[in-house]
Amino acid sequence: MRYQTFTLGLLLLTMYACGKKEEKKAKMTNTDTMSCESSLPSRFSATNNTNSISESKTVxxxxxxxxxxxxxLMGASDDEGRQDEYPQHRVKINAFWMDATEVTNAQFEKFVKATGYVTTAEIKPDWEEIKKQLPPGTPKPDESLLVAASLVFTPTATAVDLNDASQWWRWTEGANWKHPQGPKSDIKGKENYPVVHISWDDANAYSKWAGKRLPTEAEWEYASRGGLxxxxxxxxxxxxxKGKPKANIWQGKFPYLNMAKDKFAGASPVKSFVPNRYGLYDMAGNVWEWCSDWYTPDYYKDLSRSIATNPKGPSKSYDPMEPTVPKKVVRGGSFLCNASYCKGYRVTARMKSSPDTGLGHTGFRCVADIK
Structure with a gap:
């Protein structure tokens, strides 16, 4: 079993699609890319071995x-995009099947019951394995951190420095897909809500079991646009x-005042909002969705040299903000996105996160090839 760690001042969990106010493209450099979740509470995470899940032959x-x-045309063409959303480039996509909604608690529970799968957030990290990936002499963290846990959003009482996400994220023992707010919470009556606290490894395991796969980033954006x-x-x-609520996002002043004009302060049941023109729900807001692609900030530059056909992402990951931590792409924004802080619900907005990371606003949906 492979382990990775993310600890304050060592390896920061970075999801940069959110941040302070959007920068003009002309003014941006690699160092301008802000993390919406830098300065997180210290956390240690264990990674599941998804090889134990057999790939279904039927779908x-x-x-x-x-x-x-x-x-x-993939990528941003206006001045709201971040640096890695440029240049806009032409992409061809084959037809495919896509889940109309994010995978729900009920669907994920069926998978767990069928396979006995245990998610990343439910596994206690092993320090002996963790330290193999750390610099020699790295001190062992407090035992309170080496627990099965996940990061839970907790609104602040007043306005805070938006560069310090540790003020609204809490490393919470016992938080996982069955207990999204911690051990005293549950998902009873929320069978139709998107499953959260899901790492990329968890999402990939479910996809294999269902005979499906995670969408490529290009497939995700193409489908999200719905032909527009x-x-x-x-x-x-x-x-x-403006007008009738179009997606589940943060309405008010992040991270302390959510007016919930869309009637949801947290995640919402799938199909709560109007779908796009392809009949896909929650392609903006609600929860972030994992893609199959590794992340690099300049991948679009490579694709812009010719028309790309079914691009599957770079062969390996590189994030200049955390060069030693591989990242996967996450798309779509969440119920925490607000125009003053995070516009991750833009159709071109990209986020990145390590494959063993799950949070209270991260889920997924699957795709399948047409055979």
């Missing part, structure tokens, strides 16, 4: 939508807080 297309083949050309959001260019 149920129930609850899936067939996405037509096509060609589109060069629009900021999956519904067009209208601000999400």
């Amino acid at each position: 149920s297309y129930e609850g899936m939508v067939q996405i037509p083949s096509g060609e589109f 050309i060069d629009k900021k959001y999956f519904w067009g260019n209208e601000d999400p807080e």
Whole structure:
């Protein structure tokens, strides 16, 4: 079993699609890329061995939508995109199937019951394995950190420094997909909510069991656009807080005042908002969604040299903010995204996170090839 650690001042969990106010593209450099979750509480995480999950040879297309083949412009064309959303480039995508909704608690529970799978957040880290990946002499952390746990969002009482995410994230023992707010919480009555506290490894394991896979980043953006050309959001260019609520996002002053005009202060049941033109729900807001791609900040530059056909991402990850930590791409934004702090619900917005990381606003959906 492979282990990775993320500890304050050593390896920061970074999800940079969120941040302070959007920078103008012309002014941005690699060092301008802010992390919306830097300065997190110290955390240690264990990684599951998903090789124990057998890949299903059959696929149920129930609850899936067939996405037509096509060609589109991927990436940002306006001045709101971050540096790694440029240059905009042309991509061809084959037709494929995609889950109409994020994977729900009920669906994930069925998987767990069938396989006995234990998620990353439910495994106590092993210090003897962890320290093999750390510099010699790294002191052993307090035993209170070496527990099965995950990061839980806790709103602050007042305005705080938005560069210090440790003020609203809490390393919470006993938090996992069955207990999203900690051991005293549960998912009773929330069978139709998206499953959260899911690492990439967990999402990949579920996908294999279902005979599906995680979407490539290109497939995700193509499907999210729903056939619209060069629009900021999956519904067009209208601000999400104008008119009828279009997605589950943070409405108010992050991270201490959520007006919940969309009627949800946290995650919402799937299908609570109007789908995009392909019939896909929650392609903006609610919970972040894992993609299959490794992350690099300049991958789009490589793709822009010619028309890319079904790109699957770089062969390996590199994040200049954390060069030693491999990252996977996450898309779509969450219920914590707010225009003053995070516009991760933009259709081109990219986020990155280590494969063994799960949080209270991260889930996934699957895709399947047309055979």
